Amino acid sequence: MVNQITLIDGSRSLVFPAITSHGWYFHSLDGWYGQTGNKQRGDERPQDHGAFRRRRALRTSRAFSFKTGYRDGSPEEVEAATADLSSFGADGEILIIVEDALGRTQRVVNVDIIDDQDTTRRYTGDMIVGLTADDPRRYSVASDVPWQSTTPPSPGLGRTWPSVRPLVWPGGGSTGRITLTNTGKAASAPVLRLNGGSGTALITTVETGARIGFDRLIPVGSIVEIDTATYTAIIDGQSDVSRWLRYREWETIPAESSRSYQFDVTDPVGSPTLEGRVLSAWA
Template structure:
């Protein structure tokens, strides 16, 4: 693998740069992490007992960051910039390759200088990260629907010239996951409506939101939480909470049923995921 750029929070690190930041030695971005299921050997038979499913451990990621600037003071300022990324919480890490970009949310474990001499304009830092979710994601495409609307149909005998009625709407979106690992569906509910219900057609799993949302406001339901207008946590108004992951290489269809909101819309997406 030959990544062309890493972005950690607000810091961009290309694979090569004559000045500023660059990186080398990216470790554990690809591949599968260890299985957490314990192997229990059969005491009176060959082999082990069958494992119940498979759960994967978190992922330890690391790379080397190089900083080249015009003076020792500039290099040390660069050290301070990179050391501040992720100091107060998880950040987004994106890796770009000729095949495209993929990302994870990571926790910065440490940023340690490994090479820097007094007066030098060159410095090296070892960056160690933990991804609690071991999956690697790419950005999915949003699909949109309004409430289900029945088509009026055309009444016969018809009078020419014909005027066709407005076509109906199923009130559904079909979300595909072209990745190889299961990935959760994400939804945006656009007001106005009094309450709304999202149902997975294949499984019947439901997620509801029981609070009026005015016109112009948006509720995003992601990661088992709900946020309105990108600011306030409104998770306490979620109902049912029957969360659905879309398996790798498959799709799921979701029905949108708002109450008191004929002008409401739902947007949904699945970010493709890989191990």
């Protein structure tokens, strides 16, 4: 059962609960769940039964919609609220968050249509909102997933001798690793952040040996964000620095699995760190 739908367009948001005494609410949500079509076509065997096996599925984008209305509002109030809703997605992608009995999931979407369905001339504010997600999977909400962080590997404090039993070993040091867990039912691509400063950086997936390197100085205070879904690196949220990526051995985190990432740098200055997170994914 869906409890609430939220649309986010930049700094603006609209909330559509299932039940309300005043304001927007939603009637129905169609197409949010399930699997989209497979774009891989099967080739029939010319001299045998059936077709050649398709070893990989490529899914189409997802189109879905929800119907909404405005409860207990004056005609002027409904008109103003409808104008506000109609402006969502006018300039590009927006975010939709759906809350159900199992939690909250999100998709980045384009608005196909926001259309008037009110046959009583704006007394109920009935509207249909049609959306398309280029990536058909739904993900855990980004604000619900904390970043994991580590410094490069370093030794602990060690022990001095002679010592008195029972021995208590001092702490300190770092393994230089983070572990990211995808609790969803579909594979998901992590996002990794390199916080300056370092001469070069190397991220190695412990379980598989896959590597992503960054072969350029990262000044102290700068952040390079590596998106393993789009194969890009952006520094300080502004400039594309993907040309300095090396190895480029991209991997996703399988469903209901974890991956650990080893962080190594050259010429460290200050406190360089690796941050990472993965949004769990569902069909």
